[in-house]
Amino acid sequence: MKHLLSTADLSREEAVLILDTAAELAAVTDRSVKKLPTLRGRTVVNLFFEDSTRTRISFELAAKRLSADVINFAAKGSSVSKGESLKDTALTLEAMGADAVVIRHGSSGAPHRLANSDWIQGSVINAGDGTHEHPTQALLDAFTLRRHLRSGAGDLSGIRVAIVGDILHSRVARSNVLLLKTLGAEVTVVAPPTLMPYGVESWPCHTSYSIDDVLPDVDAIMMLRVQAERMQAAYFPSSLEYSRMFGLDSARVARLPEHAIVMHPGPMNRGMEISADVADSPRSVMVEQVTNGVSVRMAVMYLLLGGMQEEI
Amino acid sequence: MDSRARVVLDEADIGRAIRRIAHEIVEKARGSDDLILLGIPTRGVALANRIASAIGEIEGTQVPVGSLDITLYRDDLRLRPARALEITSIPAGGIDAKVVVLVDDVLFSGRTVRAALDALNDIGRPAAVRLAVLVDRGHRELPIRPDYVGKNLPTSHSEQVRVELDEVDGTDRVAILGEVEDGAAG
Numbered sequence: 218m219k220h221l222l223s224t225a226d227l228s229r230e231e232a233v234l235i236l237d238t239a240a241e242l243a244a245v246t247d248r249s250v251k252k253l254p255t256l257r258g259r260t261v262v263n264l265f266f267e268d269s270t271r272t273r274i275s276f277e278l279a280a281k282r283l284s285a286d287v288i289n290f291a292a293k294g295s296s297v298s299k300g301e302s303l304k305d306t307a308l309t310l311e312a313m314g315a316d317a318v319v320i321r322h323g324s325s326g327a328p329h330r331l332a333n334s335d336w337i338q339g340s341v342i343n344a345g346d347g348t349h350e351h352p353t354q355a356l357l358d359a360f361t362l363r364r365h366l367r368s369g370a371g372d373l374s375g376i377r378v379a380i381v382g383d384i385l386h387s388r389v390a391r392s393n394v395l396l397l398k399t400l401g402a403e404v405t406v407v408a409p410p411t412l413m414p415y416g417v418e419s420w421p422c423h424t425s426y427s428i429d430d431v432l433p434d435v436d437a438i439m440m441l442r443v444q445a446e447r448m449q450a451a452y453f454p455s456s457l458e459y460s461r462m463f464g465l466d467s468a469r470v471a472r473l474p475e476h477a478i479v480m481h482p483g484p485m486n487r488g489m490e491i492s493a494d495v496a497d498s499p500r501s502v503m504v505e506q507v508t509n510g511v512s513v514r515m516a517v518m519y520l521l522l523g524g525m526q527e528e529i
Numbered sequence: 530m531d532s533r534a535r536v537v538l539d540e541a542d543i544g545r546a547i548r549r550i551a552h553e554i555v556e557k558a559r560g561s562d563d564l565i566l567l568g569i570p571t572r573g574v575a576l577a578n579r580i581a582s583a584i585g586e587i588e589g590t591q592v593p594v595g596s597l598d599i600t601l602y603r604d605d606l607r608l609r610p611a612r613a614l615e616i617t618s619i620p621a622g623g624i625d626a627k628v629v630v631l632v633d634d635v636l637f638s639g640r641t642v643r644a645a646l647d648a649l650n651d652i653g654r655p656a657a658v659r660l661a662v663l664v665d666r667g668h669r670e671l672p673i674r675p676d677y678v679g680k681n682l683p684t685s686h687s688e689q690v691r692v693e694l695d696e697v698d699g700t701d702r703v704a705i706l707g708e709v710e711d712g713a714a715g
Binding site: 234237238241242244248249250252253254255519520521522523524525 | 652
């Protein structure tokens, strides 16, 4: 493994290895010295062309916990706002000796372009590209699912997960559907017809237009944010209607099996896709997802950068 | 096992070595209070458990046993592809002000122990760190010396020492494998 661009590239063994590695690295958080020397002398660049709070901080913290040097590059306030291209930005980073580039970009495929060009030699980690993929989010979701529903070991075979909301614009949904399928889980995506992607029938998952139909039969429900910033058209009549039809409130949570957990990749719109009381209830594991994100990203960086760089 | 392998310790030898090491640890520590045994995966953990139960028979106490994976502290990480991590479990109560005995199967270059000392440094501040190994085969590359040795085994650099323990390999045996590179009979 040199790059992490898509969860489709991960075999079951590789995915389980990442989760197992993350489980060991999670223990570092409980120690007095929360740092490992493993990536000392390596440079990781966070190249963020889109806004992000938790993903960027999470990657930064993960790299620092492994003793890598971190450079944060936000498009705002950089030469990109003067019209610099992705290629020239990448060449600049390469000239400065970046060993890994963590990229978030509004265009689907930008990380792929970066990894398969000769612009940079280091590893590329996709931190979310357009409406395509967000692999480390899916890995941290799988890690969280495994902790709660499989006592933290093995794969996710037999676990039933519903992903509800704006599937059309969601890179989190795409990455999760692919990864959870690889790990043996059974996924149902739930959305209004207008927010169901074209060609969803070819995805390795079930589809439904009704959240109420799937509630009693899932071990975990993952609520997605309604991405107003990516919506150029009217996908539903009103936010109140969306909330009534597809939002998770305490009445719907009561119809979930008792062991089922509520997940959300954040940032959430309280009162829209999830009600505030559900978000703050003990069933919700959102805060833990953030914590697990650091461990999973440490695992990815260790596995990509920790060993000998493969010759290509 | 390889036909060129020469068995140097059998099951009974290993049992005797572990009991002697247990006695020496207790003697030097004047009892078993404040002792912690940390095995280096995978066979060091099995040995640490055996030493702990031997100490239990001598002293009638239960010495805490843990596992310390040193992969992330290795100095040769960049020479090989990234490896899977082993389990690290530090006994509840931590290692601060305790006498930590590191346990490994073979002491060779000393680099594993160097990594283990670095790892310990990040976990806490023990009162003292000691080193117990089943086999010391020499060829040290760092100024590191074991406190408790099951057997000193003079070897040539090209030989391999293979430790097999029941918990991991289904049998108890230490063997020297002949010069593997040129295929000479051992």
